[in-house]
Amino acid sequence: MPFFRRKPRPLPSLDAYARWAATYPPEAHNALMRAEEDALLALLPPLDGRIVLDAACGSGRYLRIALERGARCVIGTDNSWDMLHRVPAHPSARSMQHLVLSTLDSLPLADASIDVAICGLAIGHLPRIEQSFAELARVLVPGGCALVSDVHPFLFLGGAQRTFESGGRTYAVEHTVHLYSVIHAAAAAVNLQVDALREPRLLPEDRTDRTPGAPVAIIYRLAKAHGSPR
Numbered sequence: 001m002p003f004f005r006r007k008p009r010p011l012p013s014l015d016a017y018a019r020w021a022a023t024y025p026p027e028a029h030n031a032l033m034r035a036e037e038d039a040l041l042a043l044l045p046p047l048d049g050r051i052v053l054d055a056a057c058g059s060g061r062y063l064r065i066a067l068e069r070g071a072r073c074v075i076g077t078d079n080s081w082d083m084l085h086r087v088p089a090h091p092s093a094r095s096m097q098h099l100v101l102s103t104l105d106s107l108p109l110a111d112a113s114i115d116v117a118i119c120g121l122a123i124g125h126l127p128r129i130e131q132s133f134a135e136l137a138r139v140l141v142p143g144g145c146a147l148v149s150d151v152h153p154f155l156f157l158g159g160a161q162r163t164f165e166s167g168g169r170t171y172a173v174e175h176t177v178h179l180y181s182v183i184h185a186a187a188a189a190v191n192l193q194v195d196a197l198r199e200p201r202l203l204p205e206d207r208t209d210r211t212p213g214a215p216v217a218i219i220y221r222l223a224k225a226h227g228s229p230r
């Protein structure tokens with residue numbers, strides 16, 4: 001699985017995605033992403049008529065899916081211009097797509113303005129997640145939910161890295177392992193309830209004799225209670 005090999009000194013996320021963006025497709029493009037997406041979509045509530053945030057949207061994989069599922073308005077944020085430029089336009093009379101340069105720590109959105117937030121495979125790029133979870137909680141409407149995924153911590157126990165190829169070279173990207181205890185505490189601190197958790201293995205069609213059966217991704221669905229203050 002080329003996404004994870006023992007490789008060189010990792011680049012900071014911004015530098016890595018500046019190099020990677022040109023070849024980063026707006027869809028699941030490796031076995032880990034296919035497993036993550038399959039599990040995340042199984043937890044996604046109906047999006048018809050909803051306002052959906054894709055936080056750290058990258059090249060817009062989940063923006064496209066949200067639009068296909070009938071979202072009224074999708075908002076993609078990312079701290080990399082290069083990645084935002086990779087998001088395809090989605091002309092549609094029924095829905096709107098907005099893209100905003102922003103970090104996960106400071107979302108340029110009003111309180112209680114988002115029905116469903118998705119944050120795919122990005123929190124590992126943050127040294128700390130607490131402020132980003134506070135922002136997700138702040139922008140969700142009461143009764144809304146956030147789907148947050150990450151590379152599974154098991155994959156890093158042996159020192160594996162997230163890697164990519166660019167210009168004939170292999171690069172690695174900085175990644176911080178956030179253990180369950182850290183994620184649960186960050187959610188509880190901002191009154192987000194963990195109401196579903198998935199740890200998918202590779203899809204059967206992506207498994208080989210060399211890929212162990214360990215989980216490759218972790219997906220949380222975090223609910224903001226109906227009675228939460230707006």
Ligand SMILES: C[S@@+](CC[C@H](N)C(=O)[O-])C[C@H]1O[C@@H](n2cnc3c(N)ncnc32)[C@H](O)[C@@H]1O
Nearest residue numbers: 056057058061078079080083103104120122125
């Ligand atoms: C592995 S990509 C995932 C992209 C997309 N969410 C997906 O699942 O296809 C991680 C993305 O997180 C973005 N990112 C990393 N750190 C960020 C931060 N602090 N704030 C916002 N975006 C960030 C990167 O620029 C990159 O686009």
